[in-house]
Amino acid sequence: MTSPLDAATWTLSCSSCATSADLDGAALCTSCGQPLFAHYSKATARVLADRWDAWRYSALLPVLTDEAPVSLGEGMTPLIESPTLAAAVGVRRLWIKDEGQNPTASFKARGMSAAVTRARGAGVPGIVVPTAGNAGAALAAYGAAAGLAVRVFAPATTPRPILDTIEAMGATLIRIDGHIGDAGKLAVAYAAEHGYFNMATLREPYRVEGMKTMGFEMAEQLDWRVPDVVVYPTGGGEGTIGIWKAIEEMVAAGWLPAGTAQPRYVVAQASGCAPIVRAFGAGAEKAEPWIDPVTYAAGLRVPSPLGDRLLLRVLRETRGIAGSATELEMQEWTRRLATATGIDAAPEGGCALSVLRDSVMQGTISINAEVVVFNTGSGASYRT
Numbered sequence: 001m002t003s004p005l006d007a008a009t010w011t012l013s014c015s016s017c018a019t020s021a022d023l024d025g026a027a028l029c030t031s032c033g034q035p036l037f038a039h040y041s042k043a044t045a046r047v048l049a050d051r052w053d054a055w056r057y058s059a060l061l062p063v064l065t066d067e068a069p070v071s072l073g074e075g076m077t078p079l080i081e082s083p084t085l086a087a088a089v090g091v092r093r094l095w096i097k098d099e100g101q102n103p104t105a106s107f108k109a110r111g112m113s114a115a116v117t118r119a120r121g122a123g124v125p126g127i128v129v130p131t132a133g134n135a136g137a138a139l140a141a142y143g144a145a146a147g148l149a150v151r152v153f154a155p156a157t158t159p160r161p162i163l164d165t166i167e168a169m170g171a172t173l174i175r176i177d178g179h180i181g182d183a184g185k186l187a188v189a190y191a192a193e194h195g196y197f198n199m200a201t202l203r204e205p206y207r208v209e210g211m212k213t214m215g216f217e218m219a220e221q222l223d224w225r226v227p228d229v230v231v232y233p234t235g236g237g238e239g240t241i242g243i244w245k246a247i248e249e250m251v252a253a254g255w256l257p258a259g260t261a262q263p264r265y266v267v268a269q270a271s272g273c274a275p276i277v278r279a280f281g282a283g284a285e286k287a288e289p290w291i292d293p294v295t296y297a298a299g300l301r302v303p304s305p306l307g308d309r310l311l312l313r314v315l316r317e318t319r320g321i322a323g324s325a326t327e328l329e330m331q332e333w334t335r336r337l338a339t340a341t342g343i344d345a346a347p348e349g350g351c352a353l354s355v356l357r358d359s360v361m362q363g364t365i366s367i368n369a370e371v372v373v374f375n376t377g378s379g380a381s382y383r384t
Helices: 054-060 084-091 107-121 134-146 158-169 182-192 207-211 213-221 238-253 276-279 308-318 325-341 347-361
Strands: 012-014 036-038 079-080 091-099 126-130 147-153 172-174 229-233 263-269 321-325 370-375
Touching: 012 213, 036 238, 054 107, 054 207, 054 213, 054 238, 079 213, 084 091, 084 325, 084 370, 091 213, 107 134, 126 134, 126 182, 134 147, 134 158, 134 276, 147 158, 147 182, 147 229, 158 172, 158 370, 172 182, 207 213, 229 238, 229 347, 238 263, 238 308, 263 276, 263 308, 263 347, 276 321, 321 325, 321 347, 325 347, 347 370
Parallel strands: 091 370, 126 147, 147 172, 229 263, 229 370, 263 321
Antiparallel strands: 012 036, 079 091
16 A cells, blocks of 8 residues: 655664664664654654644654554544633633543553554564553554554553553453562563563653654644643653654744743642652752652553653653642642633643642743644543
8 A cells, every 4th residue: 555645864873872773573672772763863843744634744753655544543633722721820822732532541542553553564473562551552553553462461450441441452361460560570481581672651652653654733823933832641651752853843843933932841649659849849850759659640640651761851851840739639620721712721731730729820831932732642541
């Protein structure tokens, strides 16, 4: 099948030490163990594919010329302005980017579309992932669409609707006692023994490529500009990193005017699992693992994110902020998000709004700011 997409030319190198890597079978940097990044060499002046999904931006995505991406219609989620929420948190303008409207009800669909496309192209025998929930559901769906065997390791405390989705898509689901870090160790071992490709967050370079389409869409939906502030509920960190990477690439490719500044990024975490908040407050280069992570927001229950150094770099470079919300604060702001907008918000979205409100009250975000808040998933995934 010939793809209608305008395929890019890309290379892989380490996000930290710049060591190069092969396109297929790439995992972490062989020199320093840090995540790999894709870099695009084809000059393009805002070439957009004639389709209305995440692959509209294929000129800056890892797809081959004669390759049809593994797609379920991910992306192009609405950007909804809410004057009510803007007034409630105290900023001039506020939009909600509702990622719950993706296939499998979360932003994870974007990353899995790109990563599974590359895995299928590499001819892997199967794919495996550790998950706090939504990544497993997305991989199960995209693996099924690609005809690949999928194995998912998930904490038994993962919301039941998400676990049901994983099994409904035909994946092998292994429930474990413990958190996503424990699941990650099992995924690494299984991949090594069976030759499966490990799709864990930032352990391979292509999920973040799919995630960066949120940045492309946000810019296009704002008439090719960026907001003052982006607030992202953060577990593993690939969403925040992806948006930052997208804006860097749009400026380099001429999609945004030269000199366009990055937004200030606000990392929002649960107070019961806030390794990035703690590390940023301490001025550290990396985050120490969070012991005994506890939060109802399963997507935020990531005690030791592999992307910690990248996240902290993004925060430093953009004068960013890292804050946390209690379970009661998340619950309250999730309710306010839903009742003010009609968006069926996940608790992660409520966490983002709570941290934004705190930042405005503390004076670290201007009352004149234009802000985009990401609701990363659907509240339905949390209801049994």
